[in-house]
Every structure is written in structure tokens, then in C-alpha cells.
Amino acid sequence: MKYRTRALAYMDILASLRDRAMPPTRVAQAANVHYQKAVQYFALLEGDELLTRRREEGQEFLAITQKGLKTLDDLTRLQGLFRPDLA
16 A cells, blocks of 8 residues: 555645535545544644634535635645656
């Protein structure tokens, strides 16, 4: 199995939220991150104001913020400079 850095896991989480808000379990699945680890990453990303939580009809949703979108775009651009095969 190939190791994935935390930065790439953060990017995958933010990328999964690019188009729509989702429940935390769906985000973890979409980003292919174990749920317990994803919860830690969600807290970190929320603390950095890259994602936000909201409740709708009793269900929790995560959504990417404008700052999160900008960060994701910047990281994707950097990734393309250093690893064009991954962009």
C-alpha cells in the first residue's frame, strides 16, 4: 500500500467538499480516510477555517469555506509544479 501524506489527505477532504456539503461519514468515505482519523482532520481544518459545520434537519454537514477553496486551489497548483503526474 502506498503511503499518503497528511497534506494529501487534507486535499482529498477539501476536494470532496468542493461541489457540495456532505455528512462527515460521506466525506471520510469520499476522501478514503478512516473515520476516526478523519474526525481529527475535520477539527484541524475547521480550526484553520478551511471547512465549516452546519446542521440541517437534525443532520450534520461539512462544507468548504472560501478560504478552503483558495487553499485547495493553491495546493493543487503547487502539486502540479512538483509532481505533474499527480495534477
